[in-house]
Amino acid sequence: MMDQMSSGQTAGGAGFAPVVAADRGLWASLRLAFRFALREMRGGLRGFYIFLACIALGVAAIGGVGSASKALTGGLNEQGRQILGGDLSLSATAVPATDEQLAYLGQFGQIGQIGSLRAMARTDDASEQLLIDIKAVDGNYPMVGALVTTNGHRLAPGSVIVDPLLLERLGLAVGDPLVIGVRHFTIADSIADEPDALASGLAFGPRVIMSLEDLQTTDLLQPGVIVRWTTRIRMAGTPSLSQIDAVIAQIREKFPDAGWRIRSRANAAEGLARNIDRFAAFLVLVGLASLITGGVGIANAVRAFIAGRQTTIASYKCLGAPSWLIVGIYLMQILFIALIGIAIGVFFASLVPFILQAVVPDNLPVSSELFHPLQLGKAALFGLLAALLFSIRPLLRTRAIPATALFRDQIAPVKYRASKRDWGIVLALGAMLVALVLATAEVLYVAAAFLVGMVIVFALLRLVAFVIMKTAARLPRFRHVVPRLAIANLHRPGALTPSVALSLGLGLSLLVTLVLIDLNLQQQLTGNLQQKAPNFFFMNIQNSEVTQFEAELEKLAPEGTHQRVPMLRGRLVSLKGIDARDFKAPDDAQWVLRGDRGITYSATLPENSTLVEGSWWPADYSGKNLVSFDAELARQMGLAIGDTIEVNVLGRTISAEIHNLRRVEWQSLAINFVMVFSPNTFAGAPHSHLATLSLDPQGKESAEEVSRRESGIMKAIVQDFPAVTTIRVGDALNTVNDLVRQLAWGMRAASSLAIVASILVLAGALAAGQRERIYDAVILKTLGATRRKVLLAYSLEYCLLGVITAIFALLIGHVAAYLVLTNVMDMPFSWQPLVSALVVVLAMLLTILLGLVGTWSSLNRKPAQILRNG
Template sequence: MKDPALLPQAWRLARRELRGGLHGFGVFLACLCLGVFAISAVGSFAASAQGGLLADARALLGGDVEARLTHRELDAAQRAALAEKGRLSEVVEMRAMARAAQGEGRLLVELKAVDEAYPLFGALGIEPSAPLTDALATDAAGRHGALVEASLLQRLDLRVGDGLYLGEAELRVSGVLSREPDRTLGAFTLGPRLLLSHAALAETGLLQPGSLVTYAYRLRLPPETPADEVRAGLQAAFPDVGWRLRTWREAEPRVRDFIDRMTQNLSLVGLCALLVGGLGVAGAVRGYLGGKVYHIAAMKCLGAPGRVIFSGYLLQVLILGAIGAGIGLLAGAAVPWLAVQLFGGRLPVPLLPGFYAQPLLNAALFGLLIALVFSLKALGIARRVPPAVLFRGYAETARLSPGAGVWAAITLSATALALLAFLTSADRRLALWFIIGALACFAIFRGLSALVIARARRAPRPATPSLRLALANIHRRGSPAGSAVFSLGLGLTVLVIVALVQANLNRLVDETVPAEAPAFFFMDIQHDQVAAFESVLREVPGVRRSERYPTLRGRITAIAGVPVAEAQIAPEVRWAVRGDRFLSYAAAMPSGTELVAGRWWPADYAGPPLLSLTADVAQGFGLGVGDHLTVNILGREIIAEIANLRRVDWSTLDLNFALLFAPGTLEGAPQTHIATAYVAPADEGVLLRAVTDRLPNVSAIGTREVLANVARTLERIGTAFQGMAAVALITGFLVLAGAISADQHRRIHDAVIFKVCGATRRDILAAFAAEFVLLGLAAALISALVGSLAAWGILEGLMNTPFRLRAGAVLATLGAGLVLTLLLGLAGTWKALGQKPAPYLRED
């Protein structure tokens, strides 16, 4: 046969085989479909979220350009310069305590004061529907209107029309705020939103010098005006204002980063499911070609070259792989549409459903490479089946080698798979660790599954017949035990990893908070209110102790003279340069801290600016004692020398700061105080009412409520990872089902022999159940060990988080896996129990 005829001959062979149906390829299709679906669904959801952010960017930012300041407003000249560029809207944001006009309820709320131009883009959701100006207008009693989220009404037992005290003013709840266009991302908050007018905010008396207030000035530009040019012009005209200028293209960069990280992590879990599914692909192709041995030998006797056989069955595998991957791609591409239809406005990010080719192409390539990597060996062996098999009456192909060329193709495909995972990853370091971990897991599980079979072969013969038969079934030639332990073990390992990582992250909230944690953090205490605040603490008998520090807000602008945008900063401390940070000054070193470098300054220090920095931030910045850090505080650049480095245990919740200045630098700046109070639980309500009644502008943050919010956030993230891990586990069960299905004929044959020898159904069921229990236990023990080690590496190495083995989570996960393995195994062998011996005896 000439080479040009290779493809037509191979196509004829593949087409003929496909006409015979898809029998034996159910697991093949399901495994590829599930794995490709997982990857394409994550990619499509992330792409639609990115598209939604871009399409909604102006609404998310609130304008084409935003100028943001903390603590202070723009002056008249600066405001006029902004107003010349386009339509201007001014938004003021802060936190405060609200209390019901009737009753004792107190609640921390997120205030937003807006003008008549708000919102410049998008639309507010108000229930009952009303224009914003009418909702915020003053009623006959002189009360300004306010819009609140539904949770505020529930927690303070209020209804629309009721009164609400905020600072020194009484407001009227005029409606429920169901949507804000510039707050659709569901960011972490400390309380429900309360929307009011600038006039109403002025009457509350909450705007005090040094209060933690954010002023945002937003511009809607004419259609053809470039936002970047406007920002550059404003920055050049007012270089020393200290504002943060952003355009609509930079809206919510943290959310974009979060989406990228979630996409990366979930995609890797989905790829893990696809890798586990590769075992099902290998088993299905091997089982299918095993049944074609005599057919292949006959074709060789008639002169068919091995390359035609190889190419024909490869075409068949690729066609079926395309079908399975295509179904997965369609399902994955539909996820954003379904999410919008099912959840709508409850989604944490705006979605723009559509057909996103890049994530679907990546998922298709993953599916193609998995199909090749796990099917080429069986295809290579089929190519080398000798024609003499047709005359020997049996086929021993397990020991055949696929050949050097096929091994080279497998290596090339596996390398391409690893490169694709690496190049499509937003975090190359994490992707590299995943590739190494996947290779290690495959090697470990392959070796351990072989060890389980070897131990079963060498184990003493139990007196119980069912156990004896179970051990024999595990180590006999052609047993599916290796594939079962391998596939099920990998799936359970992924589930153990996710369970342990989530349990340890939850532990940070549940267990690392000390018993002596403060009950409240009190913020925005004015300097002239310190004495009154201390007096209230003394009057409440349950207060054991308190801490207090002056606070300001500052933004790090340069590290050792290098602007932040150009500096090399470790990823784990990038939070320190994202926007303004709380900072303070102190003469004495805070309690509970340890100096690791340098010396503390004298209590009466009055020299050039000195700074104490936490050791982790200094390491991430690449700084040491004697280096300099530039901090912008209220528009003034302060260059401070690092005098010492501190190690801080943040889990104590004692008051502390990453940046702590020496005395003599910040005392003259507008500032407020922050304090903690340690009080008995029974007296928390008394303290809260006493402080907020005496000092209405002071905000109280309850520690328990903050920790509950963090726990809910971790739970939502963990749910997504658990769902993806479940896909990996389901794929593992599919592989197990495929192995059981391929072994069906042998089990029927065994059941017939047992019945002839006098065994009852109960005896046969006990033997099969013992086999699956032993396999499940082996897979569970291996998964517990490997999954715990992997979770330890992820937490200690990648997340820099202490690891603790959570035996309950591991046992619950493995117990569920063991029960499902037993049920699946028995369901797959149930057919064997009902077979009559006579037909099979006649065949033999």
């Protein structure tokens, strides 16, 4: 200790008093603190590796996700013209653009037309059939980019170009015949690259490209059939977005009731871009949660660092160093180390766009701008604020404690009571971190809920540690030394309980939440939905064939249940007199205002619906147009009974008054609609019908038997009703499952991040108590304890800490996952017992393993050396 005092005196010349006495100004004071900080750091970064890892991990996660999001959305914006197939896209359901409209649109540039619909394709011998996504194009397709085929063949009359998946599923090859509707086609080639594939959205069947002229000969274009007609405009040169917006305004003014959904190249794949932003926002919050979890590790590392410098700090104070200088010396060291961690994190985050460019599919563009300084700067700022927030209290503690207390602190710790100024500094840093989270959030209320949740979890885990310590203190003394020592270690001064409970609890809570969300999503899509959902959806059933079609279903599946409703497509034009484009709806309800919605009419309350407010109209009602609206969506959008909405259907704008609100069971995947109109609303309007068929309602048949029956029914329907679109729900769910599985990899990566952060923080917490453990082990060995008993005592202590903390983390994680699934995703929640058991075992093993690693090194220290230097 005297050696340390001497080194401190030499470093400062004749002590600190002359320095303090001379008014050298702020800059000179900072230089002095910086000089001492550099001298102390000559020993390297030992003890700060966990600190560095926690900072680098959080910064890399936040910066990497942000950079990836901007790289993908930037690529969509850069290639918006090619993705959209032009500068403007005008689409409507069931009604193609008229000659008058095409003539007017032609003044703005080159015109291209596309008709899109779902239909059934079958082999020439009708032995196999498949749901397909038809894209019928004119001679100008594609106006931007190029349609690349596998063998270089072009589209010709009577031929189709198909997705390679169709060839695989139907066992066909290029040159083979393919039957669509009543028309036989020849497969000219397979698609290698479709330039505008992203603009078409999610397809439930392989793409088939044919000419518009050939589509007319398939007999698929019956009255009421759902066809999306798209007119694209490629303007001359490269018009600016303001010029495109001006053209859009002119088109809307000329044809206000056309019912078009108009998109420009600026939002060519707006659904995909929106989903990328939302998923990225979720992953950024997970990264931030890992950074905050790592903040506990930062605090532990700084606390251990300060504990190792206590005698040096005491020496500084005895030599006259003011408190601000001591805080400045160690704050500069912390900042320097934090900046190293931030630099490491930023470096790895900056590599993410380059990795994306190499691994993402060719049809998903990546921005040519691969360096995103704003996202990296945001991540660096998060890391800096987290480092300061979690390290400032241990630093301020050195300022508040007198020199004499510092010398005896390791054997008689002085309780630190923060002053109002100290709390003000901590709260100011916390407020800055909160402000940064809210200012950069994609969805404000989700970010706010996340912050509130983190505060609650922190408070609960602090409470858990307090309860553990109080309970351990009140337990009766055990006769055997091992359990008595383990229980005493849980509540003694300087116990690891608070730091381990907080560090392990935070990581496990985050891990449990993410894993439960992932498993519930998988279970809902692969289990519950497939059990509840009908086996088939049948679309585009014509009025003239309804009776014959239902008779066919009765013959094919006499024990099955089927449901049929009329179906049209419509787009909301206005709500409560406000244009739908200007209507302010929450993010969860925005989908209702985008594009067309399926609508129907009914004289009675539909199945799978419960009346919540209002009454149903009489079966013979013939007054003004009425509509029933989904109750939850109405609540979110501020709609009430008596409000008026306008819907564009078949090119006509129809007004209706909300007459009642009903609860819809969307999870059943039965026939459900947001809007159900009174029958008089669409009297005489051409429309088709939608039907479902459910087989084996009692669940007595095996999966193989059901699949075999489904294949037989599908074959018969496609052969007898070629214009009816048959959707096998199991196949559709498999398509959705594939997409969810891809998204689940992001969830699993986030879960892995939580595990790594938890391990790092736990290791830091145990390392912070390493110094005390060395003294404990030495004293116990001196008093005659064997190495085996010390190891058993510590093992039992770590086991108890791990199990108790894991149980509370399970409770917190289950509550968090329940709230996310039921309130945010609107999905049911189910408990996963296997996850619970694995988490408890993982926590117990992890705590024992990391704890014993440190304890083993403690037992190897020589008692004489420790006691002599103590």
